[in-house]
Every structure is written in C-alpha cells, then in structure tokens.
Amino acid sequence: EVQLVQSGAEVKKPGESLKISCKGSGYSFTSYWIGWVRQMPGKGLEWMGIIYPGDSDTRYSPSFQGQVTISADKSISTAYLQWSSLKASDTAMYYCARLERELPSDYWGQGTLVTVSS
C-alpha cells in the first residue's frame, strides 16, 4: 500500500528554523517526484515545488523560490521542506504528494500544520 506519512504539527516563533518531513512507503521512492503544497488557513492550494529523490533534481515555484528549501534522503525514503527563518505568514497546513512526470498527484500525505506565533 502506497503511503506518505508526514511529521507532526509544529509550533514555532518568528525567526526560528524548521524542517518537516514526508516518508514514502509501498512504492519505489526514487521513481516518483514528491511535491509540496501549502494551504493557508481557510484558503486554497498552492504548489510550492518538487523534488525527484532519484537524483535530487529540485524545482521551485517562483512564489516560493528562496523562501523554502526542498530536499530528500533516498536512503530513508524521506523528503523534507525547511525554513531558515519562519514568519507568521508561514502559518499553514503543508502537504506532500507523489506524482509522476506528466501526471497529477495521486497520493498525498496527511498534512503537517505549522503555526508561527510569538
């Protein structure tokens, strides 16, 4: 069974760093892209960027370039999304999702809620 299991909810202060994770199982982790999606409270879905764990090819949506870092460790089938200095506006639910090239996301993680508040 394909699963993407994300790390738990986080509460952080502005200026702090954070790295959240997404662990894949039940499929060949290195053969699919992993995408990250932001959903701010009460709002829609925003595509942030993707990574191909097979060779760590990483691409960012222009809106998120320079704001976050996407990485992966294929040895443990885990992708990451990290911030070096959080802002209150980073408060959101973050989802990871699996996708193949030229296909939409078919499996999604359960989401990680990040709350940034002083």
Add this chain to the structure above:
Amino acid sequence: DIVMTQSPDSLAVSLGERATINCKSSQSVLYSSNNKNYLAWYQQKPGQPPKLLIYWASTRESGVPDRFSGSGSGTDFTLTISSLQAEDVAVYYCQQYYSTPSTYTFGQGTKLEIK
C-alpha cells in the same frame, strides 16, 4: 504561470440533483502531440488532504464513483456530479499539470454544499 479560474466560488445543490463546476485556464493545456488535456480535478473534505478524482480532463481515478465526470478541452473544463450525495460535500479544485512541474497551478476552489 498558467492561471486557473473556477466558477462559481460556492454552490448549493439539492440531494440527487446535478452539480456543475467550471474551470478556465489562461492558456491551453491541450498538448497537441498526444491530444491530451493536462487537467485534473481534486476533492478536499474538511480536515483531509485532497483526493484525485479525474485526470486527463475526463479519466476517472480508480475507485471514484461514476457519478463524477469531467469534460472540456483546451482552456474550458467542467466537473459534473450527476446525482449529488451527502458525502460529496467538499471543496473541489482543478489543477493544470501542463507547465513545468515546479509551476503546476490550482484553481481557487469551489465549495459545494447541500441545499
């Protein structure tokens, strides 16, 4: 970026009636070499991640009830629920996956409720 615009923003339909949601892209998402529309529909229920319903504009994902159907080509697309069930209450999003993977974009979402 390709901008996706859905209409309406919200919709209330009686149980058993038809629900129709529209999605318009700012440029064509039809790839001429394979004649496929790179357009997907997702359903998101409260507190849950999105669920893929339809891809290639009209292909139902495995396990999706056949009351859900997708149509359209080029820049104009429609998701139709033929007979609304209570469990269909959700927000529905369209997404284009025609552009480079880093710039896939979603519509703003359509909230579907029971009248």
